[in-house]
Amino acid sequence: MSAITPSVRIEGVDTDYLEASYQNTGGLKAATLQFKLPLSFDGYRKLWNKEVTCYLNDFDSVPVFRGWIKRIKENFDEIEIYAQDALGYMVLGGDPGKAKIALTADDNLDGLTVGNAIRKAISKAQLSTKIGTDMIGDTTPSVSSSNPPLRGTLGVLDIIKTLISRAVDNSGDTPRPNIARLVDDGTVSQLIIELESDVSTGSLAYTFSEETNITNLKIINRKIPTVIIVDGLGEARGTYVHDGALAAYDRNYLEVKNESLKSNAECVDFAQKLFRANLENQFEYGIETFEGAGLSENNVIRINTDNPNFSGNYRVRGKKMSFTPSSFSVGLTINKQPPTLAEYIKQQDN
Numbered sequence: 001m002s003a004i005t006p007s008v009r010i011e012g013v014d015t016d017y018l019e020a021s022y023q024n025t026g027g028l029k030a031a032t033l034q035f036k037l038p039l040s041f042d043g044y045r046k047l048w049n050k051e052v053t054c055y056l057n058d059f060d061s062v063p064v065f066r067g068w069i070k071r072i073k074e075n076f077d078e079i080e081i082y083a084q085d086a087l088g089y090m091v092l093g094g095d096p097g098k099a100k101i102a103l104t105a106d107d108n109l110d111g112l113t114v115g116n117a118i119r120k121a122i123s124k125a126q127l128s129t130k131i132g133t134d135m136i137g138d139t140t141p142s143v144s145s146s147n148p149p150l151r152g153t154l155g156v157l158d159i160i161k162t163l164i165s166r167a168v169d170n171s172g173d174t175p176r177p178n179i180a181r182l183v184d185d186g187t188v189s190q191l192i193i194e195l196e197s198d199v200s201t202g203s204l205a206y207t208f209s210e211e212t213n214i215t216n217l218k219i220i221n222r223k224i225p226t227v228i229i230v231d232g233l234g235e236a237r238g239t240y241v242h243d244g245a246l247a248a249y250d251r252n253y254l255e256v257k258n259e260s261l262k263s264n265a266e267c268v269d270f271a272q273k274l275f276r277a278n279l280e281n282q283f284e285y286g287i288e289t290f291e292g293a294g295l296s297e298n299n300v301i302r303i304n305t306d307n308p309n310f311s312g313n314y315r316v317r318g319k320k321m322s323f324t325p326s327s328f329s330v331g332l333t334i335n336k337q338p339p340t341l342a343e344y345i346k347q348q349d350n
Contacts, residue, residue: 006056006057007058009053014051016037020323021320023320024319026316026318026333029087029180032082036079037079038077038078050068056293066189068130086130100153101121103149109149113192115138115193116145117145118160120182122191132189133190137193147259153186164177175273177195181194181296192243197274204313205300205301206301208301214288226252228274231258232262233259236267238270240274286302286329291330292332296319297318314334317335318332
């Protein structure tokens, strides 16, 4: 394994950082980079909104993080700096500063596919210098932004979540939602749309095992929805209740919308699929390791352990990294089965 020597740059200039931590929880939440500089760093009072990039190695052409400084804190002998990626510009620290656009009957996103509607929304919000849309693509299947039309003053991130949640690939045994995430092209952060990866058929990006590169493993128990309500096209609607799971896990509601479903029976069948996907996805896992720094959300990895309950393919959901000029560690959040559309519908703001 090649040694990783991360560098942190401000406006393209290397810094003598003391320590740093990166976090990306996925799901259209802003990634963050926090790092410390010596108090002797010149001009730190003028750093607000300066571009920050973090490279895993000096020879890399694409950074693992690109963002802008949002907060600076001076301590006794060091400066703490907090930066957010391009998604942070859609939230800007909370609801009062959320990037918004006004949509009316005369000025709207109607008649476009989801990809083109998101591209137009980002342009209208004047975010194009922070978030590229050259690689955005479109959902699978392709759906219209007009059903139903979006109206009012809406947050750009809320628009993206709403439109993405309208598309679901129902061609397989388990529903697969579309996701949106950022990738860097070496110059700007690009927003892309893609299907949630299939852990059974997706190409493996990395393999981990307890014997070689896993230092710790933890299990996160997720709440299982036991009453699932699905709204289809028009008046189509279906509810699925699993009595056995209801007794075991209590009454937990999940309500989603899928406009590709045209009858009550189709809605009930889709609700059953969602229940099975959630039941298989009851556990989310966190691993700590010293490898896999280049992994991204939606990558498929393999875990080999002596316990058959843990071994298998997983999907990367989020990543944390902690490093100094002489040390490095990685934490990954992973799960096995496709999440439901509710992960986008109920997604919290940053």
